[in-house]
Amino acid sequence: MKKLIICFVVLFSVLSYSQTPEALFSKGNNFYQNGNYSKAIEAYLAIEKQGLQSDVLYYNLGNSYYKLNKVAPTIYYYEKALKINPANEDAISNLAFAKRMTIDVIEELPKTFLQRFTANVIQKFSFDTWAITAVSASFLAALLFLFYYFSLGSKTKLLLFNTSILAVFIMIISAFFAFKNYDIVKNTKTAIIFKDKVDIKNAPTQSSEDVFELHEGTKVQILDELDNWKKIKLADGKIGWTTAINLKEI
Template structure:
């Protein structure tokens, strides 16, 4: 126990110093953005990301700086990264849609069944932390209601606490499921943005594979498999194939 406390006392000052340094860098990058020095802002935002800091706001500002600096690909990449962390944010969605207007390859997404669309919209309603907070809160309410049910001698109180308790535990389980899905999406990161100006997608992970279709930079793809330096990708319209992993950057 003493060793753990000693380690914390050693590590804590470095952590606080890093946080303070990142805050100063954040303010400096924002100042550069305000004065339209976008390349300087990009460099500082990227240094914050390189330090291990990650937030929707950071990626959103970085995407804005890249967009203002004329780098649409990196703008889209960082808007998508911001969207993973804050799927409900309308500003991120709006700026992403504007950036996507510059993408040459236009893809018509396959229609989804209504229940899948509904599930996605519910999952994206809140970030993982909010869903987890709701789950914990409703579970605490459930425990309180269990106490009322067990110790109360009033029949009406027992009846009400029983039914509301059932609702609370169901809500807690549902919220926990939503939080888990959001967290899995953040950890999985199986989507990417095409960065090569033009790439030919192959039927197999070799240069001699049959040419299937062309993709241009800025397109969002799903990574479904990998082999050596090749990635199997899937487009929103259902088309699949293999491309060099050097041509895509993971979200």
């Protein structure tokens, strides 16, 4: 009898896991609409466990955790949504509301013109979007050049030539932005504090001095790693060490 129960549990687990992402997503949405946010989270996480990612999935997870007043996972999943799609206006808006639940008030250091341009332009869209723009512009430039080559009127040829040059310029700029964005995403590690309260050390040892404390939901940048320690930096420039168990990388 015991073996039969175990087999039933295993079979049920396999069948539950084997559900299609579409079915799980629909189930999660239904749970959310009915106010069963914990069940909605289970359905969405089952999709994530299958190795699938999307800004919509992470956005829905953020919304579900927000309804349960779970500060750290709410901000974590909104940030993951924006990492995939920086132009997700709903995630941007909801993240701003979620940050009001955090305890730490951190003022960002003033940014240079180049840093502001990078954040407001280059990182406004994902590197995939910039890459698609570059490819589209290259096809357009080639097409316009063909029209220019076979065109007879001088005014038309001039217009087509100038337009093709503009398309080439857009292609080059978009390609540069795509590579720059990819480099930033690849080399910049960020994380969210998941513990209620964390004492940040001045060195990667438990006996080192506490320099400041952080609370759940605060976003940090990971600068370095040593064993199970992470060197972190805040938006206001403060730097310290904490153990990896205290945070979750985005």
